Amino acid sequence: xxxxxxxxxxxxxxxxxxxxxxASLEEEEQALATLRAKVQATQKQIADSDxxxxxxxxxxELAKKRAASPVKLVAKQYGATQNYKGSxxxxxxxxxxxxxxxxxxxxxxxxxxxxxxxxxxxTSAVGQSATHNRLGYDHRNAVDVALHPDSSEGQALISxxxxxxxxxxxxxxxxxxxxxxxxxxxxxxxxxxx
Numbered sequence: 001x002x003x004x005x006x007x008x009x010x011x012x013x014x015x016x017x018x019x020x021x022x023a024s025l026e027e028e029e030q031a032l033a034t035l036r037a038k039v040q041a042t043q044k045q046i047a048d049s050d051x052x053x054x055x056x057x058x059x060x061e062l063a064k065k066r067a068a069s070p071v072k073l074v075a076k077q078y079g080a081t082q083n084y085k086g087s088x089x090x091x092x093x094x095x096x097x098x099x100x101x102x103x104x105x106x107x108x109x110x111x112x113x114x115x116x117x118x119x120x121x122x123t124s125a126v127g128q129s130a131t132h133n134r135l136g137y138d139h140r141n142a143v144d145v146a147l148h149p150d151s152s153e154g155q156a157l158i159s160x161x162x163x164x165x166x167x168x169x170x171x172x173x174x175x176x177x178x179x180x181x182x183x184x185x186x187x188x189x190x191x192x193x194x
Contacts, residue, residue: 097167142187
């Protein structure tokens with residue numbers, strides 16, 4: 001890009017002396033502007049990649065810490081049945097479910113919630129979203145519900161999901177690279193996109 005800028009300055013001098021047409025200068029100025037835009041786009045891609053690497057590294061370190069620390073089950077806090085199959089940490093509760101899940105089953109969950117609380121299920125993502133794309137997760141067959149799992153509505157939803165054998169993850173807070181904040185993820189865990 002430095003060579004292109006130097007060439008442009010030389011061309012300006014030639015235009016000023018009347019040795020080169022002004023149209024040639026304008027073409028070179030446009031070419032330099034295009035080159036600068038490409039450099040800026042590349043720098044942004046590098047910065048985005050650096051951020052992604054930092055998030056993945058933080059996620060890997062968090063996973064190592066979790067693997068090294070004992071996991072305690074707190075399913076009883078959520079009215080678990082004897083068939084509870086899942087795990088929990090201070091930030092996340094996972095229930096593997098006893099039955100399959102697809103977005104076609106969402107209507108049943110919404111009907112339960114509306115019948116119990118008199119308002120719509122507060123979904124924040126149904127299927128794939130821009131956030132899931134950015135995090136690199138396949139969320140096509142899952143639903144995120146904007147409820148804190150410890151709230152009365154969150155606990156009622158979790159109890160319903162367990163009673164129906166529907167798999168879920170409940171997040172009490174943000175986990176870098178995994179969850180942006182408290183919510184209940186209905187469906188099997190999202191896998192990383194290839």
